[in-house]
Amino acid sequence: MRIAVLGTGMVGQAIAGKLDELGHEVSVGTRDPGATTARTEPDGYGNPPLRDWLAARPRVRLATFADAAAGAELVVNATSGGASLEVLESAGAANLAGKVIVDIANPLDFSHGMPPTLFVKDTDSLAERIQRAFPESTVVKALNMVNATVMVDPASVGGGDHSTFISGDDVGAKQVVTGLLKSFGHTDIIDLGDISTARGSEMMLAIWLRLYAALGTPAFAFKIVR
Amino acid sequence: MRIAVLGTGMVGQAIAGKLDELGHEVSVGTRDPGATTARTEPDGYGNPPLRDWLAARPRVRLATFADAAAGAELVVNATSGGASLEVLESAGAANLAGKVIVDIANPLDFSHGMPPTLFVKDTDSLAERIQRAFPESTVVKALNMVNATVMVDPASVGGGDHSTFISGDDVGAKQVVTGLLKSFGHTDIIDLGDISTARGSEMMLAIWLRLYAALGTPAFAFKIVR
Numbered sequence: 001m002r003i004a005v006l007g008t009g010m011v012g013q014a015i016a017g018k019l020d021e022l023g024h025e026v027s028v029g030t031r032d033p034g035a036t037t038a039r040t041e042p043d044g045y046g047n048p049p050l051r052d053w054l055a056a057r058p059r060v061r062l063a064t065f066a067d068a069a070a071g072a073e074l075v076v077n078a079t080s081g082g083a084s085l086e087v088l089e090s091a092g093a094a095n096l097a098g099k100v101i102v103d104i105a106n107p108l109d110f111s112h113g114m115p116p117t118l119f120v121k122d123t124d125s126l127a128e129r130i131q132r133a134f135p136e137s138t139v140v141k142a143l144n145m146v147n148a149t150v151m152v153d154p155a156s157v158g159g160g161d162h163s164t165f166i167s168g169d170d171v172g173a174k175q176v177v178t179g180l181l182k183s184f185g186h187t188d189i190i191d192l193g194d195i196s197t198a199r200g201s202e203m204m205l206a207i208w209l210r211l212y213a214a215l216g217t218p219a220f221a222f223k224i225v226r
Numbered sequence: 227m228r229i230a231v232l233g234t235g236m237v238g239q240a241i242a243g244k245l246d247e248l249g250h251e252v253s254v255g256t257r258d259p260g261a262t263t264a265r266t267e268p269d270g271y272g273n274p275p276l277r278d279w280l281a282a283r284p285r286v287r288l289a290t291f292a293d294a295a296a297g298a299e300l301v302v303n304a305t306s307g308g309a310s311l312e313v314l315e316s317a318g319a320a321n322l323a324g325k326v327i328v329d330i331a332n333p334l335d336f337s338h339g340m341p342p343t344l345f346v347k348d349t350d351s352l353a354e355r356i357q358r359a360f361p362e363s364t365v366v367k368a369l370n371m372v373n374a375t376v377m378v379d380p381a382s383v384g385g386g387d388h389s390t391f392i393s394g395d396d397v398g399a400k401q402v403v404t405g406l407l408k409s410f411g412h413t414d415i416i417d418l419g420d421i422s423t424a425r426g427s428e429m430m431l432a433i434w435l436r437l438y439a440a441l442g443t444p445a446f447a448f449k450i451v452r
Binding site for chain 1: 343419427433441443446448450
């Protein structure tokens with residue numbers, strides 16, 4: 001499949017790398033490809049510059065948000081939650097129309113210190129905001145409640161014996177995303193229901209952040225035992 | 227141990243019944259014991275009248291909130307979240323002073339329809355409100371993210387192979403509650419940290435409610451796979 005991954009951070013790199021490995025035709029979208037590839041220093045989180053990452057993945061194309069989205073059949077929102085709507089606007093509603101947007105972002109608000117809070121929750125969600133802003137696209141919330149490594153390599157914790165969630169209004173779009181998640185190695189994919197159920201998975205960030213602190217590692221996942 | 231369980235609903239009955247079965251000296255607190263035992267009809271949820279439940283448990287004592295708390299070494303808040311602070315006020319700060327309050331309630335707000343939202347979240351929690359209101363007591367959040375059956379019979383789902391959380395500022399109080407949870411059959415008890423970490427477990431209600439709807443059963447639990 002031709003897939004655009006919007007966002008070049010740890011999550012974007014993990015998803016784009018995995019999709020490339022699986023044989024998809026991947027474009028990574030960024031605001032300014034020239035500026036992104038000009039960077040030769042690690043970013044603020046200590047991640048190596050994207051040019052090194054791209055050099056190791058010759059099939060992956062770096063493009064503007066709009067170019068990446070225009071050429072894609074499916075778009076992954078791997079930006080930070082606070083930037084997501086603006087980035088998707090840059091990608092352009094016309095370039096996103098008729099396509100599945102897999103929203104794996106979280107509405108984290110770092111302005112009140114650590115741990116972050118959520119800038120939308122309980123009566124609305126980031127996924128719903130995106131769906132309302134892009135009514136011609138079908139948004140599917142997925143993967144947001146585990147870290148980047150667990151997203152693309154579920155077997156790295158507990159041999160993959162844990163659960164993941166999808167939310168969305170469109171059954172066909174959820175089938176496509178379910179197929180992608182299975183190809184990543186996820187085995188227990190629970191369809192929570194319509195896009196409003198993303199309120200549930202986004203609010204899991206509150207427990208995720210406390211577990212990260214208590215366990216001292218982000219290498220964990222949630223299994224729904226029943 | 228002498229334990230007061232405040233609240234006579236499904237959760238209160240489950241907890242009080244289990245504690246009685248384990249040999250504790252249990253008082254169940256209610257607003258008006260006379261009115262409670264006078265009821266001969268099932269309640270609004272179809273639960274049998276408390277007089278029948280009490281008749282089957284002759285060692286369990288029904289008392290006012292204040293009497294139950296006064297005679298107890300440990301107090302369980304099994305009321306609905308919206309009533310919790312008022313009920314604990316009725317129990318009386320002096321009767322709660324120096325004691326562990328195990329808070330298993332959730333700040334559910336049913337005023338906006340179903341599923342309920344949370345009337346406090348993210349920057350505060352019900353457990354913190356209780357701790358602030360009763361500074362002479364030590365509050366431990368526990369068990370709120372599973373239903374009453376799973377609380378007291380964890381083996382009823384997945385043979386008990388799942389996780390539960392505690393939050394609280396007092397290490398000794400958390401040790402006492404950990405012991406109780408183990409006696410219920412919980413095996414993976416994760417100490418999230420101070421009482422503010424209850425924001426994490428209370429916000430899990432959002433995913434709990436969606437899973438309840440999606441799975442069609444409340445008989446599930448969360449295992450933290452790591």
